[in-house]
Amino acid sequence: MKTTKKVYYSLGFLFVLFCTILSVSTLGVILIDIFSKGISVLSFDFIFDYPRKGMTEGGIFPAIVGTTFVTLITAIFSIPLGISTAIYLNEYAKNTWFTRIIRSSIRNLAGVPSIVYGLFGVALFVQAFRMGTSLLASGLTLGLLSLPYIITATEEALKTVPENIKEGALALGATKWETIFKIIVPASMSGIITGIILALSRATGETAPILFTGVFFYQRFLPTSLFDEFMALPYHLFILSTQHHNIEGVRPLAYGTALVLLILVFVLNLVAFIIRAKYRKQF
Numbered sequence: 001m002k003t004t005k006k007v008y009y010s011l012g013f014l015f016v017l018f019c020t021i022l023s024v025s026t027l028g029v030i031l032i033d034i035f036s037k038g039i040s041v042l043s044f045d046f047i048f049d050y051p052r053k054g055m056t057e058g059g060i061f062p063a064i065v066g067t068t069f070v071t072l073i074t075a076i077f078s079i080p081l082g083i084s085t086a087i088y089l090n091e092y093a094k095n096t097w098f099t100r101i102i103r104s105s106i107r108n109l110a111g112v113p114s115i116v117y118g119l120f121g122v123a124l125f126v127q128a129f130r131m132g133t134s135l136l137a138s139g140l141t142l143g144l145l146s147l148p149y150i151i152t153a154t155e156e157a158l159k160t161v162p163e164n165i166k167e168g169a170l171a172l173g174a175t176k177w178e179t180i181f182k183i184i185v186p187a188s189m190s191g192i193i194t195g196i197i198l199a200l201s202r203a204t205g206e207t208a209p210i211l212f213t214g215v216f217f218y219q220r221f222l223p224t225s226l227f228d229e230f231m232a233l234p235y236h237l238f239i240l241s242t243q244h245h246n247i248e249g250v251r252p253l254a255y256g257t258a259l260v261l262l263i264l265v266f267v268l269n270l271v272a273f274i275i276r277a278k279y280r281k282q283f
Contacts, residue, residue: 045059132214142203166184197269
């Protein structure tokens with residue numbers, strides 16, 4: 001019997017190890033390919049120059065700025081709303097059928113295709129709220145897309161705080177509000193930040209939600225207000241890779257754009273790692 005268990009354990013371990021190696025190797029091949037073909041394009045002019053001649057020359061500075069702005073709008077809209085919703089569901093809402101339906105709906109929304117969010121953003125922000133195709137409409141649409149991930153990750157992080165810590169704080173005279181914001185939220189901050197960064201990283205690389213709500217392929221100027229159209233790295237990469245009139249000629253630019261987008265996402269995750277490490281050390 002023990003021998004059989006050891007065999008099953010060994011087979012399970014080998015299967016998990018094989019899947020891990022396969023996943024990491026595939027990711028490594030993709031990253032090496034993008035890095036090797038994109039690094040030669042990277043330069044000061046490519047990053048800080050404006051596009052010229054239909055983006056066959058020049059740089060991607062407006063796309064970098066547009067991606068940064070739309071990500072900031074997404075974060076400003078989705079992070080406070082997502083964390084507040086998760087705190088309410090975990091700490092205040094009773095376990096009723098209505099609450100269970102809300103939780104189930106939030107988790108189901110995380111699996112909705114991003115193109116559906118784009119169409120909803122057109123109907124709600126572009127048309128109903130009369131924002132037009134703009135930076136604000138795109139940021140709010142990406143915020144809606146990010147909300148289910150942030151709510152779910154925050155709620156799961158809050159659940160990791162032991163009940164005796166909450167009870168101890170209340171027994172010492174702290175109010176429920178003080179217990180939540182001085183004990184529970186700081187103790188679960190590493191998990192909350194992980195969920196936020198994963199959500200924002202996905203939003204940064206999305207094309208479909210901004211396709212109908214404000215992104216523009218070719219502009220030689222930066223957006224000056226929230227109601228301007230803008231360039232963005234993922235849509236710019238999509239056009240260079242599939243829709244450009246000279247795909248072979250701009251392919252090096254596409255690899256350079258992909259590398260810049262990966263670096264931007266890496267910086268986001270690096271910031272999250274630093275903040276996470278800080279909170280783990282404290283709590």
